[in-house]
Amino acid sequence: xxxxxxxxxxxxxxxxxxxxxxxxxxxxxxxxxxxxxxxxxxxxxxxxxxxxxxxxxxxxxxxxxxxxxxxxxxxxxxxxxxxxxxxxxxxxxxxxxxxxxxxxxxxxxxxxxxxxxxxxxxxxxxxxxxxxxxxxxxxxxxxxxxxxxxxxxxxxxxxxxxxxxxxxxxxxxxxxxxxxxxxxxxxxxxxxxxxxxxxxxxxxxxxxxxxxxxxxxxxxxxxxxxxxxxxxxxxxxxxxxxxxxxxxxxxxxxxxxxxxxxxxxxxxxxxxxxxxxxxxxxxxxxxxxxxxxxxxxxxxxxxxxxxxxxxxxxxxxxxxxxxxxxxxxxxxxxx
Ligand SMILES: NC(=O)C1=CN([C@@H]2O[C@H](COP(=O)(O)OP(=O)(O)OC[C@H]3O[C@@H](n4cnc5c(N)ncnc54)[C@H](OP(=O)(O)O)[C@@H]3O)[C@@H](O)[C@H]2O)C=CC1
Ligand SMILES: CC(=O)N[C@@H](CCC(=O)OP(=O)(O)O)C(=O)O
Numbered sequence: 503x504x505x506x507x508x509x510x511x512x513x514x515x516x517x518x519x520x521x522x523x524x525x526x527x528x529x530x531x532x533x534x535x536x537x538x539x540x541x542x543x544x545x546x547x548x549x550x551x552x553x554x555x556x557x558x559x560x561x562x563x564x565x566x567x568x569x570x571x572x573x574x575x576x577x578x579x580x581x582x583x584x585x586x587x588x589x590x591x592x593x594x595x596x597x598x599x600x601x602x603x604x605x606x607x608x609x610x611x612x613x614x615x616x617x618x619x620x621x622x623x624x625x626x627x628x629x630x631x632x633x634x635x636x637x638x639x640x641x642x643x644x645x646x647x648x649x650x651x652x653x654x655x656x657x658x659x660x661x662x663x664x665x666x667x668x669x670x671x672x673x674x675x676x677x678x679x680x681x682x683x684x685x686x687x688x689x690x691x692x693x694x695x696x697x698x699x700x701x702x703x704x705x706x707x708x709x710x711x712x713x714x715x716x717x718x719x720x721x722x723x724x725x726x727x728x729x730x731x732x733x734x735x736x737x738x739x740x741x742x743x744x745x746x747x748x749x750x751x752x753x754x755x756x757x758x759x760x761x762x763x764x765x766x767x768x769x770x771x772x773x774x775x776x777x778x779x780x781x782x783x784x785x786x787x788x789x790x791x792x793x794x795x796x797x798x799x800x801x802x803x804x805x806x807x808x809x810x811x812x813x814x815x816x817x818x819x820x821x822x823x824x825x826x827x828x829x830x831x832x833x834x835x836x837x
Pocket of ligand 2: 606607608656657658659688689690691692693694734736815
């Protein structure tokens with residue numbers, strides 16, 4: 503059994519990941535942590551997330567200096583479900599102790615000059631680890647994920663968007679010079695568990711945000727290899743992302759070529775489902791899948807992509823990466 507520690511276990515992504523680790527036959531939960539001064543420190547995990555009552559009753563411990571030493575002792579791998587700057591600080595400490603890191607934040611996803619200053623508001627101070635980190639888009643990067651010490655699990659919107667666009671880009675089907683347009687709606691859990699006026703019950707409606715400046719636009723463009731337009735929206739539901747993508751195809755591309763590109767990419771992949779109908783939040787919420795469907799008319803392709811932001815967009819993709827890295831079947835503990 504491999505000993506797993508989760509930092510940020512009281513948060514939404516960390517909590518879902520704790521549930522997945524608990525159900526995995528080769529992994530055991532060694533410790534759950536929150537910040538040193540957290541108001542939840544030492545509370546039972548199941549008191550914060552009651553669906554785990556009787557299943558995961560470990561306390562969430564404060565990550566003090568002593569807590570850090572305990573978190574490292576005898577640990578095989580650590581999952582960081584923490585804010586970007588916290589992950590940037592913690593990951594190198596665990597890596598220096600020979601512990602593999604699966605980071606759910608954006609801290610190690612994009613190696614591009616000025617990117618963190620512009621989109622995250624801080625200067626990246628770990629350039630060597632940023633260079634070594636492997637982007638954990640499981641269906642596309644399995645060989646590199648299998649060898650990596652530091653895996654940067656992709657963001658939720660980038661996962662839904664890249665899984666839809668990469669088959670087209672790799673097959674050379676996108677019209678040169680055009681920008682795919684991504685219109686996506688996320689449930690409120692995407693914003694994390696902390697109270698904020700914009701995500702409080704009476705305030706949440708359906709609205710765009712992050713116009714022209716969301717950090718996932720450059721993340722998607724960087725890992726796709728071509729620039730995209732990306733517009734996120736906040737919707738009044740708890741979990742899930744529905745992205746609708748508009749892609750101008752190269753002259754003469756047929757529906758058969760599009761179908762073949764998606765089949766070649768995902769026909770053998772258990773966690774991307776090529777659906778016969780348009781995907782919905784309902785088809786993926788609480789599940790580790792990405793559902794895709796598409797239609798072509800007069801050179802314009804419309805693709806629907808749906809995921810659970812906390813699962814395929816975070817914790818279950820992290821688990822897929824753990825499975826790939828340790829040589830387990832990639833669906834172990836997931837379906
Ligand atoms: N929510 C989503 O859909 C997705 C989230 N992500 C990323 O995953 C990460 C976690 O997201 P999410 O679960 O939504 O966030 P939450 O805000 O729900 O949880 C954050 C967790 O980190 C803990 N924490 C905060 N500061 C520290 C610290 N200094 N040391 C240790 N623990 C700390 C918090 O506990 P406390 O404050 O009590 O210490 C809490 O447990 C983020 O980087 C996010 O960007 C990625 C994809 C999707
Ligand atoms: C609804 C909502 O607020 N969603 C978050 C994205 C969550 C996610 O994927 O995050 P990271 O890239 O930060 O890991 C946002 O738009 O910032």
